[in-house]
Each structure stands twice: as structure tokens, then as C-alpha cells.
Amino acid sequence: MADKKQEDKNNVFKKLLSSNLTVEVIALVLLILLCTLFDHAFLALSWNSNTGGLAGPLITMLQESARYLMIATGMTLVISTAGIDLSVGSVMAVAGAAAMQALNGGMNVWVAILLALVIGMVVGCVNGSLIAFLGLQPFITTLIMMLAGRGLAKVITSGENTDASAVAGSEPLRWMANGFILGIPANFVIAVIIVALVGLLCRKTAMGMFIESVGINPEASRMTGIKPKKILFLVYAISGLLAAVAGLFATASVMRVDVVKTGQDLEMYAILAVVIGGTSLLGGKFSLSGSAVGAVIIAMIRKTIITLGIDSAATPAFFAVVVIVICVMQAPKVRNLSAELKRKRALKAQAKAVAA
């Protein structure tokens, strides 16, 4: 009985060790420790009566992670169908530009938010229909959308960086990015709720399984009665919608869209978050929680760069090194290293015993 319990415990421990999520959490904790070493007040939280929420390095990190959470979630679904969505960064700019321009044009703030979300989803739907119904390559289609999206954002604002900070009545949007719910950044709470909803949709219904099966073998999934085209269309539409939410977070934080910079390179961050989260780029099984922690890690790496005061010329290199280290930590070979060593030792001992 006791033995069995012990064994169970061991199993749980082993499972935890071998899980991707554990490695990710360890990486996150290591980064936080590194920052705390450099700046002893890194973990300190204080109450900021000015904003009505907690303040501190971790809080600003969570605030920034919200947008990564959004695009990484959409990207997870897309990647799990063996596709890729390179247009998320541009969709962020388009959605942000639409919202800011609408606000400047005197539109109601809720209408502006809705407009941005609809535009994001429409771009996603265009991606989806080109890929699902015309059978275009996801890489090419979304690459074109990435270029076209930037252009579209520039057209919407006529090349300017539209500023809506002075527009009255824009408080709800501003709150979405800068406000607090019970002291926690509102955008982080909203992002977590959306991730949870997507998770429920995928795991409590058969949606997740459908997506994975399409990623593994679309033909076989079609024969079992799943409609791969509809699933493909859906994941790109969701990705577009979530990118629009990310775009709102990014622009509402300063109430200003920067047509060139908003969302720039973020598609890469999203892909990194997904890969760190343990979803294979070849499609198939996906882990939303893994991607979510991956998104927080991305935000944490960026925070680390600021905290450590890394020279601005060296930041891309630092970013890359950290990502590589995390990927190495996750490689099955490295993860099974201790088990491998044990096995080898046992073999040696056995050989010795036989020789004796």
C-alpha cells in the first residue's frame, strides 16, 4: 500500500519533470530570480492610488504580456492545424488604426472598439477563406496579408500616427489597457479570461480534437466526418479577432497608433511563445496553457532586458540567447539526460557484475 503511494508520488514527480509546462515555469522563475538579483526591489509591489491598482515591475510586465497572450493563443490554434499566421502584427496595426481613427472622427468608443474587432476578424476571414477554400499556402497568404495589412493601416490613417489621447469619452478603451481590476491590470485579466474561454471551447467541446486532427491529417479527418475547411477557416478568423484585441491593447495603452511600429515583429514573438509552449510547428497536439506561459515568458524577457540595462544594440542578441536556452532546456534529449545517465550507470554496473 505504502509502496504504491510512493510509486504514485514518483510518477507524479516524473510526469511533472517531463512536462513542458514545468520547464517553462522554471524558466520564468529563473528569469524573475535573475532580475531580483540585479534589482532587489524587483518583486516589490506597492499600491498606486493614482491608477487605483498595484504597481511594480511585475505588474508592468503582466500589462505588457496581455497582447502576447492574445496573439499567442490565436497562433497556437493556427499552428496546430499545421499552418502559420504571419499577419497578426499587421492586423494589430490595422485594428489599432481603425479604433484610433474612429475615435478621432467622433465615433462612440464602443462602436470604435467593435469596428476594430470586426476589421481584425474580417482580415482573419480573408486569410481563412484563401487558405481553406482556395487551398493557398498559409505561409504565402499570411505573408501577403502582413505586407498588405501595414499598407492598409497607413491608408486608414493617411500615413500619420493618429493620436486619440485628447478625445473625450474614450475612457473605456483607455481603461482596457491601463486600468485595474482588484489591483491587477485589466488587460491581463481580460486576456486571461479570453484564453480561458478559448480553452474551454477547445477542451470542453470536440473543437480542440477537430483542430488537432486537421493538423495531423486533413484527409483522414475529412473521412471521419470532420469538415477540415470549416475548421481551417475558423482558426484564422479567431486568430484575426484575437490579434485585433491585441492591437487594441497596444494602441489604447498610449491612445495612439504608430502605423509602422505597432505590432512590428510581434508575429515572431507569437510563434516563439507557441514553440516555447511545446506546440509543434508541424501541427497536431497543442497546449494553450503552454503558449500562455510562453507569452508571459516573452514579456518577462523584455522586462529582463530593461532591468538588466542591457545595451540597446545587444538586446536582440540577448533575446535570442534566452529563447535558445529555453528551447535547449525543453529538448527531449536534455530533459531525459538524468534518466539516460542513470541507465548508462546501471548498464555499466551490470556489465561489471557479469564480468565478475
Next chain:
Amino acid sequence: MKNWKKAIALVASAAALVSVAACGSASSSSSGDSGKKVVGFVAVGPEGGFRTANEKDIQAAFKAAGFDLRYSPTQNNDQQKQIQAFNKFVNDEVDAIILSSTEDSGWDESLKKAAEAEIPVFTVDRNVDVKDADAKKAIVSHIGPSNEWAGEQAAEFINKSFPDGANGFILEGPAGLSVVKDRGTGWNNKVASNIKVLESQSANWSTDEAKTVTAGLLDNHKSENPQFVFAQNDEMGLGAAQAIDAAGLKGKVKVVTIDGTKNALQALVDGDLSFVIEYNPIFGKETAQAVKDYLDGKKVEADIQIESKTFDAASAKEALDSGSRAY
């Protein structure tokens, strides 16, 4: 298999579309070729209020001066595209080239070709760093406001505001740009020894990134009582101001920015910023004049500096009220 064909077809049609568009713009400008001098403009393209105002002004001024200006913007600061456009202008044997480069290095080869073809090159706004002597010959003149001067003004304002010394931060543009270097050099030239820069970080010219970076810096150096932020452009300054406001430090931390866009002047009036140094984008007329003089065989100065202003809250309000600001 089917997918591939479709993908290729799509790429091909997209490429065709782009080339048709390119031909369209090129032919439309050369069609009015009745002895007009052709000038190629290797530009940056829409990037922000400053750039838009600058390039529109140059285009308008050359048109007014009777030139046939061929405008070729790049995208997302891609230098490769600029080099391609430059080489194309050299091959087309235009009469002169105006270069507003995204990066200061890497122009030697193209400039050498221009020198060989005896095409005069005028650099505007951003200077280029040329090592090759042959390549240097191609450049007739640099026209633009001085970035060093702007950096010096920022340092002098901070010196004057804090005669007893202060701590603060610098928000830089992306590493490697000549603007970033020059504005930094100007600051270093004039800044007083009791003004301490706690940290310099890049925020990539972006408002949103500047807000995150500034929030992080304020957290990190809370104990050192930061009192100023020198943002190398308006966009970053506006982001920094928002982070300062969120931290409850509005009015306690002075923000100095360079560029002088309408938004920044408005923020100056509202008290979010403390000092704005203009980086005057309106010098199309001077550029057109220089090109014209050179082509007419007159001597042109090697460095034509455009005058800029500095603004505090009062003069910003005046400038905004007069409604004369184009950007």
C-alpha cells in the same frame, strides 16, 4: 500539387501587380518629359508626422521649381530597397539624386556608381557615413537641420532647469542610425557634469515601447529620484510622459523631446512635456534651390543647415494657435 500551383500563381500575379504599379508611377513622371530635369528621390516613406511633412514638402517644392521628381519610398526602414531604388536611378541616368537614407552606412558601392555616372547626390535630413574617397565625390551637399544642435539644446535645457544637478534617463532610437548617434553626441557635448544619466535605453522611436521602457526605468531607479527624461523623438516622449503620469510623477519628471510635431506641442501645452526642440522638416525649397544651383553650374555649400526652433509651453501655444504648423 494543386496548392503549389495556386500559390505560385498568386505570387506571380502579386508580383505583376507590383511591377505594373511601379511602371505606372515611373512612366507617368517621365511622360511629361519636355526638357524637364529628372530628379530621383530615394525616400523613407510614411513613418510619422515628421517624415510625411518632410517628404510632401520636398515633392511639392520640386514640382514648383519645375523638376520632374521621381519619388521612391522604402518600407519599414528597409535599406535594401533604398539601395535598389538608388541603383535604378543611376541606371536611368537621372540628373540628380536626393537621398534620405534610413541608415548611415552601406552606401559606398552605390555612391561610387553614381560618381562614375557623374550624377550629383544630395543627402537630406539624414547624413551618410562614407569611407571611400570615390564615393564621397558623388555627394554634393547635405541639407537638413542639425541633429547635434538638437541634442545640445536638450542638454542645455536640462542644465538650466537643474543647476544643482539631477538624475534621469535617455530614450534612444534604434541603435545604428546616424540620427541617434548625432542627437546623443550633441547631448554629450553640452551636458553638465552634475547631470547624471542613470540609463540609456532604446525604445525604437515608438510611443508604446517608450511607455513600457520608461515604466521599467522608473521602477528600477525609484531610489535615485529621476527628474528628467530626454526622449530622442516626440513619439517616445509622449509614451514616457504617459508612464510618468501613471506613476504619479507628473510635473516631477521633466520630459524633453526632439521633432516638434503638433501632438508634442499640444502635450507641451497640457504640461505632459517640458521642452520640445523642433527638427524642422520644411526645407523642400532650400533643397530644390541647391539642386537647381548645382545643375546650373553654380557653387553649392557642402553643408546647408536648416534653422529650427525650440518650444516651451507658451511658445507652443502660440504656434498651435496660429495654425500655421503643417505637421
